Every structure is written in C-alpha cells, then in structure tokens.
Amino acid sequence: MTYKPPSRVRAGAPPAGSAALRRANLSLVLRELRDHPSLSRAHIAEASGLHRATVSNLMAELLERGLVREVGVEHAGAVGRPRRAVALHGAHVGALGMEINVDYIAVHGTDLSGRVLVERRVVYDAMGSGPDNAVRRLGLVAKEAVEAMRRAGAAPAGIAVAVPGLVDVARGVVTLAPNLYWRDLPLADQLASLLGPPRVPVRVDNDANLAALAEYTSGVAAGTPHLVYLTGEVGVGSGVIVGGELMRGADGFSGEVGHLQVDPNGTQCGCGRIGCWETKVGLAALVRAAMPEQAYGLPGMPVPDPGERVADIARGLASGERRMMMAVAQVGQWLGLGGSILANLFNPRVIVIGGYFASLAEWLLPHAQDQLRRLVVAAPAAQCRLVASTLGFGAASRGAASMVISDIIDDPTTIMDSPPRPAPY
Amino acid sequence: MTYKPPSRVRAGAPPAGSAALRRANLSLVLRELRDHPSLSRAHIAEASGLHRATVSNLMAELLERGLVREVGVEHAGAVGRPRRAVALHGAHVGALGMEINVDYIAVHGTDLSGRVLVERRVVYDAMGSGPDNAVRRLGLVAKEAVEAMRRAGAAPAGIAVAVPGLVDVARGVVTLAPNLYWRDLPLADQLASLLGPPRVPVRVDNDANLAALAEYTSGVAAGTPHLVYLTGEVGVGSGVIVGGELMRGADGFSGEVGHLQVDPNGTQCGCGRIGCWETKVGLAALVRAAMPEQAYGLPGMPVPDPGERVADIARGLASGERRMMMAVAQVGQWLGLGGSILANLFNPRVIVIGGYFASLAEWLLPHAQDQLRRLVVAAPAAQCRLVASTLGFGAASRGAASMVISDIIDDPTTIMDSPPRPAPY
Numbered sequence: 075m076t077y078k079p080p081s082r083v084r085a086g087a088p089p090a091g092s093a094a095l096r097r098a099n100l101s102l103v104l105r106e107l108r109d110h111p112s113l114s115r116a117h118i119a120e121a122s123g124l125h126r127a128t129v130s131n132l133m134a135e136l137l138e139r140g141l142v143r144e145v146g147v148e149h150a151g152a153v154g155r156p157r158r159a160v161a162l163h164g165a166h167v168g169a170l171g172m173e174i175n176v177d178y179i180a181v182h183g184t185d186l187s188g189r190v191l192v193e194r195r196v197v198y199d200a201m202g203s204g205p206d207n208a209v210r211r212l213g214l215v216a217k218e219a220v221e222a223m224r225r226a227g228a229a230p231a232g233i234a235v236a237v238p239g240l241v242d243v244a245r246g247v248v249t250l251a252p253n254l255y256w257r258d259l260p261l262a263d264q265l266a267s268l269l270g271p272p273r274v275p276v277r278v279d280n281d282a283n284l285a286a287l288a289e290y291t292s293g294v295a296a297g298t299p300h301l302v303y304l305t306g307e308v309g310v311g312s313g314v315i316v317g318g319e320l321m322r323g324a325d326g327f328s329g330e331v332g333h334l335q336v337d338p339n340g341t342q343c344g345c346g347r348i349g350c351w352e353t354k355v356g357l358a359a360l361v362r363a364a365m366p367e368q369a370y371g372l373p374g375m376p377v378p379d380p381g382e383r384v385a386d387i388a389r390g391l392a393s394g395e396r397r398m399m400m401a402v403a404q405v406g407q408w409l410g411l412g413g414s415i416l417a418n419l420f421n422p423r424v425i426v427i428g429g430y431f432a433s434l435a436e437w438l439l440p441h442a443q444d445q446l447r448r449l450v451v452a453a454p455a456a457q458c459r460l461v462a463s464t465l466g467f468g469a470a471s472r473g474a475a476s477m478v479i480s481d482i483i484d485d486p487t488t489i490m491d492s493p494p495r496p497a498p499y
Numbered sequence: 500m501t502y503k504p505p506s507r508v509r510a511g512a513p514p515a516g517s518a519a520l521r522r523a524n525l526s527l528v529l530r531e532l533r534d535h536p537s538l539s540r541a542h543i544a545e546a547s548g549l550h551r552a553t554v555s556n557l558m559a560e561l562l563e564r565g566l567v568r569e570v571g572v573e574h575a576g577a578v579g580r581p582r583r584a585v586a587l588h589g590a591h592v593g594a595l596g597m598e599i600n601v602d603y604i605a606v607h608g609t610d611l612s613g614r615v616l617v618e619r620r621v622v623y624d625a626m627g628s629g630p631d632n633a634v635r636r637l638g639l640v641a642k643e644a645v646e647a648m649r650r651a652g653a654a655p656a657g658i659a660v661a662v663p664g665l666v667d668v669a670r671g672v673v674t675l676a677p678n679l680y681w682r683d684l685p686l687a688d689q690l691a692s693l694l695g696p697p698r699v700p701v702r703v704d705n706d707a708n709l710a711a712l713a714e715y716t717s718g719v720a721a722g723t724p725h726l727v728y729l730t731g732e733v734g735v736g737s738g739v740i741v742g743g744e745l746m747r748g749a750d751g752f753s754g755e756v757g758h759l760q761v762d763p764n765g766t767q768c769g770c771g772r773i774g775c776w777e778t779k780v781g782l783a784a785l786v787r788a789a790m791p792e793q794a795y796g797l798p799g800m801p802v803p804d805p806g807e808r809v810a811d812i813a814r815g816l817a818s819g820e821r822r823m824m825m826a827v828a829q830v831g832q833w834l835g836l837g838g839s840i841l842a843n844l845f846n847p848r849v850i851v852i853g854g855y856f857a858s859l860a861e862w863l864l865p866h867a868q869d870q871l872r873r874l875v876v877a878a879p880a881a882q883c884r885l886v887a888s889t890l891g892f893g894a895a896s897r898g899a900a901s902m903v904i905s906d907i908i909d910d911p912t913t914i915m916d917s918p919p920r921p922a923p924y
Binding site: 095098099121123124125128240249250299300312314316317319321322323324325326327328329330331332333334335336337338339345347411414415416418419420421422423448449451452456457458 | 520524553724746760763840841844881
C-alpha cells in the first residue's frame with residue numbers, strides 16, 4: 075500500500091497532565107489508523123512527530139485493549155527494510171445509536187469500523203405514552219439491540235440516544251422535548267439503570283445534532299465541512315457542522331431554529347410565542363394549509379399519523395391538486411426564508427433538509443431555493459444549496475452511533491483492558 | 500516561577516509533510532511560550548510529547564528568527580538540577596491592525612507580545628470620498644504607522660485591515676461594503692503596492708469578525724469561548740466566536756445579521772429587501788424615530804455626522820425626553836429580538852454590543868434583555884447576557900493586530916531569518 079499523509083492540520087497546545095497527554099496520543103494514533111488501511115509504527119512516528127519509542131509504547135497499549143492488530147509486513151518502496159504494519163481492529167467493539175421520536179424508536183448498531191450490525195425501526199407512540207412508559211420501552215429495545223450486537227461479537231462500548239428537544243448533554247438530561255411532553259427527564263441515568271451491568275456510558279443528544287453528524291459522515295453531502303441539517307417534522311430543529319465539527323454553543327443549545335420569530339404579526343405557536351418559524355413550516359402548518367377541511371390543531375401542535383398525512387399530500391401533489399400546490403409553494407417560501415437565516419449566520423455550503431421536507435423536496439425546493447437566493451446577503455458569492463437528505467428516518471440514530479465511535483477514538487482508555495475474545499472472521 | 504500546564508486540549512492528526520509538520524511544531528512551542536512567562540526546553544518537551552532533541556532543534560530556529568530568547572535559569576522545585584529557560588521575545592516583531600469605516604480610519608500597532616506601540620484615530624469621510632481616494636488615504640495612514648513602529652524597533656511583520664462589509668478573505672478583496680459604496684475592491688493588493696518594499700503580508704477582514712476577536716482577547720468578556728460581537732452603526736453586523744475560534748463559514752460570510760428579514764410587513768431597507776433587522780436597529784432607524792423632525796433618509800441609509808446624532812440622543816435621554824425614550828424602547832426591543840436569533844442559533848454565553856449600542860447601552864439594554872429572555876427557547880438554561888463593549892472605536896483595529904499576531908504564531912516561518920538588531924530596552 076501507499077502511505078497517504080493525513081490531511082487535517084490542527085495546531086494547538088497539548089493537553090494537561092500525563093494521563094491526558096497519553097489519552098490524546100492514543101487518540102492521535104487511532105485517528106491515523108482510522109484514515110488508512112494499515113500503517114507501520116515508523117510511519118506513525120514520522121507523521122505525528124512523536125518519538126519512535128513513544129509510538130511503540132502507545133501501540134502496545136492499543137494492542138492490549140484490542141483496538142489495533144498486527145497485519146503483517148509493509149514494504150516501504152523498492153529500497154529499505156520491510157516494516158511490520160498495524161491496522162484498526164474494531165470488530166469486537168460496538169457502538170449503539172438510538173433515536174426516540176414522536177412516533178417511532180430507531181436503532182443503529184455498528185462496530186468500531188462503522189460496519190452495521192443492527193438496524194431497526196419500531197413504530198411507537200412515544201408522545202401519547204408519557205415519559206415513564208416511553209423510557210421503559212426504549213430500555214427494552216436497547217436490551218434487544220445489545221443482545222443482537224453481543225451475538226455478532228461486538229457488545230456496545232457506548233450508547234447514544236437522540237431526542238427531539240433541548241438536551242443537557244453533560245448530565246444526559248432532556249431539559250425540554252415539547253412534542254414528547256418531556257421536561258427535565260434524566261434519560262441517560264434511567265436508561266443505564268434499566269440496562270443494568272455491565273455498565274456502559276449512555277449519552278443523550280439532540281436529534282438534529284446527531285442527524286447533522288450522520289449527514290457529515292455518510293449523507294448526501296458527506297465531508298462538507300460547513301453544513302446545516304434541518305429536521306422537518308411537527309417540530310423543526312437544526313444541527314450545525316462548523317469546520318467539520320458539531321457546533322454546540324455554550325450549553326449545547328445551538329441551532330434552535332424552530333422558534334425564531336419570523337413574523338411579528340403571525341399566529342400563536344404551540345410554545346406560546348408569536349410567529350415562530352414552526353408555525354410556517356412545521357408539518358402542522360403544511361397539513362392545515364393543504365387540508366383545511368381536516369381542521370387539525372394549532373400550528374406547532376401534534377398531527378395525527380404524520381407519515382400518513384405526508385403521503386396524502388404527496389399523492390395530492392402528484393395529481394396536481396391546486397390547493398396542495400399552493401400550500402407547498404407557501405411553505406417552500408417560508409422554508410427558504412428560514413434557510414436564509416441559517417445561510418446568513420452560518421454561511422454553510424449545504425443545508426440538508428430531512429424529515430417531511432425530504433419527502434416533499436421535489437415540490438418544496440424550487441420555491442425555497444428561489445427565496446434563499448433573494449434573501450442571502452452574500453449570494454451569489456456564498457453558494458448555499460438546499461438538498462434533500464437521503465438517510466431517511468435513520469439519520470439521527472446513525473449519527474448517534476458515529477458519535478459513540480468518535481468518543482471511543484477520542485479516549486481509547488474507556489475500552490476495558492481485557493477485551494473479550496474477538497469473534498472469528 | 501511555577502509551570503502551569505497548558506489548559507487547551509486539541510487532539511487531532513498532525514499536518515502533512517515535514518515542512519508543514521515543522522511549522523506546526525514551531526507554532527506549538529511558541530503558543531506554549533505565549534501562555535507562560537518562561538519555560539525550560541524540558542518542560543516544553545514534557546508538555547508537548549515532542550522528543551527532547553526535536554524541541555532543542557525547534558528552539559534553535561526560533562532563537563535564530565529572534566522570536567524567543569534565553570532568560571536564565573529556572574529551578575524545578577526543591578530538587579532536580581536547574582534548567583535554562585526561554586521566553587517569547589517579540590519586541591522587534593510588529594503587528595499592524597487598521598480599520599476603515601464610514602467616517603474614520605483607526606490604527607492599532609503592537610509588538611508580538613501585544614504591547615501597544617501606535618494607536619490612532621483619523622476622522623475621514625470614507626463614504627463620500629470613493630474607493631480610490633479612500634484607499635490612498637488608508638495607504639498614507641498605514642505608512643505613517645509603519646514608520647512609527649519602525650522607530651519603536653518593531654517594523655510590522657504583517658498588516659490586517661478591518662472593513663465594514665463582505666470580504667473575500669482568501670483573496671483580500673472587499674466583495675461588498677454597502678456603506679462605503681465599495682464593490683469587488685482588491686484592497687489587500689492595492690494597499691501592499693502603495694506601501695512598497697519591504698513587502699509584508701496584508702490581510703483584509705470583516706470589521707465585526709475582528710472586533711469579536713478583540714473582545715475575545717481583551718474585551719469585557721475576554722476569554723468567553725462562545726461569544727458574539729454586534730456592531731452598531733448605520734449597518735449592523737456580527738462576529739462569532741465558537742469554542743474560542745472565530746467562525747468564518749464556508750466563504751468567510753458568516754454572521755451576516757443586518758439583513759435578516761425580521762418583519763415581512765416592514766419597510767424597505769437600503770439593500771432593497773423588506774424588513775431587514777437594520778431597518779429596525781441601525782442608527783438610521785433610531786435617528787428617524789428619535790428625531791423625526793430632521794427627516795433623514797431611509798432606514799439603512801447613511802446618517803450625517805453619526806457621532807453627533809448619537810450624542811444628541813444621549814443628551815435627550817439624559818433629560819428624559821419622551822420621544823427619545825420611546826424610540827430607544829422600540830429599538831431596544833428589536834435589538835433583543837435580533838439578539839434572540841443569535842442566542843437561539845449560536846447559544847453564546849455573551850453578546851457584546853458595540854458601536855452606538857454601547858454608547859446608549861444604559862437605555863437600550865433593559866428593553867433588549869427583556870425581549871431576549873422572552874424569545875430565547877432554551878432560557879433560562881441557556882444564560883445569554885447582553886453586555887456593552889468597552890473597547891470603543893478601537894475594537895476592530897485591535898482585533899486586526901491580534902489576528903496578525905496569531906498568524907505569526909501559527910506560522911513563525913513567515914518571519915525573516917535574520918531579524919534586525921533588537922531595539923535596546
């Protein structure tokens with residue numbers, strides 16, 4: 075193989091203390107190995123500027139933790155003596171991503187290399203069930219997934235759960251998930267105790283944040299370093315990738331786009347405020363405009379059988395129903411307006427639209443893109459495209475799994491010292 | 500002295516190629532030295548994980564470039580043999596920051612350690628003079644500043660210019676500065692050729708971005724890693740610090756807050772759009788509301804003698820004039836609304852208000868803070884404060900100088916190999 079030098083430059087001060095330094099160096103070596111099929115210790119020393127002996131020492135720890143393996147001999151060109159190479163070896167380390175949303179629970183389990191072991195969607199009325207029942211159900215689904223992954227040889231080393239709401243990430247508490255009627259719910263602790271031993275770290279995060287991570291790692295605009303993901307459900311939220319990193323802000327509450335006031339003379343939102351963006355582009359707003367005869371609730375309020383309603387509207391649009399077309403034009407324009415706020419403030423290259431926005435993208439996008447062009451100050455220099463997500467309902471759980479993998483690579487010492495015997499493969 | 504280990508952790512892959520790696524390592528050592536009065540080579544090796552020989556080698560280059568100096572002996576506690584220490588030595592390396600705005604040119608020249616050598620504000624009608632005259636005048640002011648810094652022993656190793664508008668940072672071109680009537684102006688090249696040899700790098704950046712850097716390095720909320728700075732002039736822009744770094748977005752156009760549509764039924768802005776935030780909170784909007792008898796132009800359009808107008812309004816407010824109070828209440832509420840957009844999307848800890856917002860903060864802030872509390876979704880969990888800048892007109896030029904310093908520390912190889920004899924001090 076040919077050694078490709080790493081492409082990311084990140085200057086900066088080294089971490090404090092020798093344990094932290096060692097973690098950072100272990101992480102640095104793992105990152106190298108993630109980005110290449112295999113590497114010799116000498117290559118890693120050269121690329122990292124670390125001393126050769128340090129690299130050998132770090133490698134011994136990674137071998138012991140079962141995170142890397144020897145893969146034979148690498149010949150460094152025509153001359154020079156052959157070097158023993160190592161490669162990432164994550165087949166026995168699992169990462170479990172989950173999502174609980176208004177009407178479903180989704181699961182995405184992979185090993186450290188991202189190979190999918192479990193993928194599942196369970197229809198579940200989380201909104202109507204109340205937090206206690208919902209968490210219990212989430213626990214059952216998690217248990218089944220953990221078992222399935224264990225059978226596949228990769229018990230999860232971490233679990234992350236996506237929730238449609240404000241999350242106190244540091245404490246694993248859902249501060250407010252309006253569409254689930256949750257408030258101050260210590261989800262991480264509750265799920266961990268439902269799962270019992272062996273205890274693995276459980277994290278909770280906002281669904282839009284995790285979907286943005288999934289789009290960045292494997293979606294239609296994968297690798298775009300400045301990217302915004304927009305959920306499109308009854309609620310609307312965004313996850314923001316800035317320079318290849320998920321933006322969190324001071325408290326983890328960045329990207330709260332759904333309740334921006336876009337019309338001071340607008341209607342009242344489910345949240346009590348006036349003229350929120352959700353009252354213009356949330357699924358309830360579309361359903362009310364497209365099917366006024368159904369007399370659904372306030373903008374921003376729940377919609378019965380949301381998937382069915384979107385399918386109804388898509389059918390209406392396909393057969394050219396005028397009221398549907400007008401409703402979609404109107405929502406599309408407001409979608410473009412909100413998109414322009416995101417484009418003006420974050421200057422992303424791409425805004426990926428998910429949820430029902432993606433399902434109806436064909437009809438929404440022309441109106442939205444048009445409005446975006448008119449309202450982005452730096453256009454045409456700042457070229458921001460709206461594109462439909464292709465990840466479907468699995469975006470957030472997929473992003474949750476990839477966050478677990480990042481956590482492990484950031485701190486490989488969270489992996490137990492004596493791994494189970496790797497599965498034969 | 501006591502050695503305090505560095506506090507910032509930044510894991511990540513090392514840079515490509517050995518020249519880039521060397522630059523990154525030189526930078527890493529300089530950063531260490533910037534954050535401590537002095538350090539021994541052994542301490543630097545320990546903190547960085549670099550091999551001792553590598554550190555000595557890097558240090559030799561930094562000594563040769565005149566960026567560090569030997570400062571004698573450091574005793575590492577009660578035991579152990581004394582170690583020779585080195586310190587940052589930037590007194591002969593200058594950084595020149597400038598700002599050109601509607602009615603003034605500002606200058607802020609420092610040495611590498613941030614010691615101020617030149618600070619000046621020149622009243623100048625840049626708006627009325629046209630780009631050719633304005634650039635010529637900027638060149639003259641720059642020449643005088645370079646001379647003064649040279650006399651102080653620290654010729655600038657780089658120059659950065661702040662401009663109120665959209666800037667193509669990579670090319671040093673002002674794409675659009677509406678209040679200066681500039682469009683596609685290659686300012687960096689023009690200024691460099693006016694200055695002649697010896698050629699130093701000239702950069703151009705947005706004024707709000709650079710003021711945000713200044714607030715982060717030395718303002719009222721210095722060191723707050725999630726911070727937004729808001730300019731308050733005829734135009735309104737923002738600079739955003741995310742995780743201690745200036746956010747730029749895909750093209751350098753992030754933070755364009757002035758032309759967000761906040762009122763679809765609002766008045767037309769100078770930019771042609773409807774209901775831009777500038778039409779609610781720009782200085783023109785305040786002046787029209789506070790002194791309707793003066794019949795100034797459209798919202799978003801120039802205001803004659805802006806400084807005078809703000810002083811008039813402050814006097815009116817101090818004597819309790821009712822119309823002024825009402826105007827400030829109205830602008831304050833819209834200021835809070837725009838602040839809530841910034842708070843919901845960026846989740847900063849602090850929004851620093853500059854320009855005329857700072858001059859009238861006493862009257863604006865109560866209304867703005869009130870509105871902010873109502874409209875921030877994650878409040879009270881997300882505690883975002885509005886605070887008035889204390890840096891005055893010098894914020895952007897100060898930030899420009901600190902960006903030059905960062906550039907030098909990021910790549911010390913831009914400094915010539917044989918520095919001039921340091922000035923005696």
